[in-house]
Amino acid sequence: MSIFYQVRREYALSDLSENDLTESPFELFETWLQQVMQIDKISDPTAMIVATVDEHGQSYQRTVLMKALDDTGVTFYTNKNSRKGQHLAKNKRISAIFPWLAAERQVVFSGEVIELSEAENDEYFASRPFESQIAAVASAQSEVIDSRESLEQKYHALVEQYQGQAVPRPQHWGGYKIVAEQVEFWQGGEFRMHDRFLYQRTKSNWKVCRLQP
Numbered sequence: 001m002s003i004f005y006q007v008r009r010e011y012a013l014s015d016l017s018e019n020d021l022t023e024s025p026f027e028l029f030e031t032w033l034q035q036v037m038q039i040d041k042i043s044d045p046t047a048m049i050v051a052t053v054d055e056h057g058q059s060y061q062r063t064v065l066m067k068a069l070d071d072t073g074v075t076f077y078t079n080k081n082s083r084k085g086q087h088l089a090k091n092k093r094i095s096a097i098f099p100w101l102a103a104e105r106q107v108v109f110s111g112e113v114i115e116l117s118e119a120e121n122d123e124y125f126a127s128r129p130f131e132s133q134i135a136a137v138a139s140a141q142s143e144v145i146d147s148r149e150s151l152e153q154k155y156h157a158l159v160e161q162y163q164g165q166a167v168p169r170p171q172h173w174g175g176y177k178i179v180a181e182q183v184e185f186w187q188g189g190e191f192r193m194h195d196r197f198l199y200q201r202t203k204s205n206w207k208v209c210r211l212q213p
């Protein structure tokens with residue numbers, strides 16, 4: 001099969017100029033996030049696609065939900081035995097992209113992960129709905145399972161076991177913070193003359209430069 005796609009459009013919603021830049025990239029990121037949260041067409045504004053690399057240099061990507069932002073980076077939660085968890089145990093380098101296409105924007109973070117503390121993991125796990133806690137216990141994420149039925153059996157057995165009780169957090173379930181070393185902002189522009197700004201962490205602060213589109 002060989003198909004050519006003629007999907008193209010102009011990007012002209014907005015622009016990003018030197019005047020919009022903040023001292024730290026996290027302030028600008030938070031401003032953009034608040035703006036895209038108002039756009040109905042962006043269904044999961046906190047969803048980001050994170051890329052990790054295996055021991056052969058093969059990259060893998062998947063969507064996760066950002067759950068926190070601070071002055072160093074963005075946090076997500078997962079099963080640390082999953083494929084991504086296994087990659088991160090050997091290689092902490094990671095990148096994450098927020099593809100806010102309906103706003104003609106993307107933001108890319110790159111850096112290294114640090115693992116959240118046991119106390120932080122416990123606190124967040126306890127805040128999740130019962131069903132999500134059960135699912136985290138039931139699923140050996142990224143491992144093969146013979147059928148949907150087997151998975152549901154595990155889930156329902158755990159629902160019965162923990163009915164009316166606190167679900168203990170599995171040791172392998174927790175958060176990673178992506179400590180950003182670079183943050184790049186992209187705003188689509190007319191005639192493909194897009195605006196791109198790259199923040200790079202220095203010893204004491206951030207430096208920022210404009211990149212060609």
Ligand SMILES: Cc1cc2nc3c(=O)[nH]c(=O)nc-3n(C[C@H](O)[C@H](O)[C@H](O)COP(=O)(O)O)c2cc1C
Nearest residue numbers: 044047062063064065077078079082083084085142
């Ligand atoms: C919208 C969306 C949100 C998701 N959020 C998470 C998440 O926060 N944590 C997580 O572990 N997986 C999440 N997933 C599932 C992951 O994309 C992925 O399938 C899973 O983490 C296993 O990835 P891995 O095998 O590469 O480790 C989400 C998927 C989608 C589409």
